[in-house]
Amino acid sequence: MIRDNVKAEQIAAMKAGDKDRTAATRAILAKIKDKDIELRTKDSTLDDDVVVTDVLQKMAKQRRESIEMFESGGRTELSAGEKMELAVIEEFLPAQLSEADTAALIDGIKAELGADGMKDMGRVMGELKARHGSEIDMSKASGLVKTALS
Structure with missing residues (x-):
């Protein structure tokens, strides 16, 4: 399950002292928890992996848009942070078709x-x-x- 993989990566990043990766995995887990709460109120019966994948795809899209905006604005230091988060998010996404x-x-x-x-x-x-x-x-x-x- 994707959720378990993200949690395991968060623990590994914390043990390794990788603050950036820890922050990225925490953000992913927070968004997943938000989606769980949202679906609980709607009484939805969606598959967990589908929900998580939707959350991850949305996060990746947001990061790509941010990277584009930061680079067009000449803010390469902010763009670098977004690229790092995008790389972590993409690790958990299923392979995309060409x-x-x-x-x-x-x-x-x-x-x-x-x-x-x-x-x-x-x-x-x-x-x-x-x-x-x-x-x-x-x-x-x-x-x-x-x-x-x-």
């Missing part, structure tokens, strides 16, 4: 659903997320789906 593999999956789902235009984009995106949500960056997949359906 753009070519994603395009192939989209073509398969498009054929299976009989999608033939932009009106079917929601159906294709929903099916793609349901089947491969943890393996695909959905923001990039959106552009690929648009291309495939136009």
Whole structure:
């Protein structure tokens, strides 16, 4: 389970005296706990690994955006910290599919659903997320789906 791996890495980082890695793993565990609390109030029955993966993907996306903003603003010292956190987060994420593999999956789902235009984009995106949500960056997949359906 991803949650257990993050906790084990946090303990290892603490024992090694790696303050940056300890802080990053603490942030991950805090976000996971926040999501657990949120889902408890909604009475959701989602799989723990799916929830954790969603949390990690959101954190990674936030870090990428921060890195881009810091670098465009000339704040390389802040960018370096975000890059370190991103590297720790990506260690726990499942391997992401390449753009070519994603395009192939989209073509398969498009054929299976009989999608033939932009009106079917929601159906294709929903099916793609349901089947491969943890393996695909959905923001990039959106552009690929648009291309495939136009």
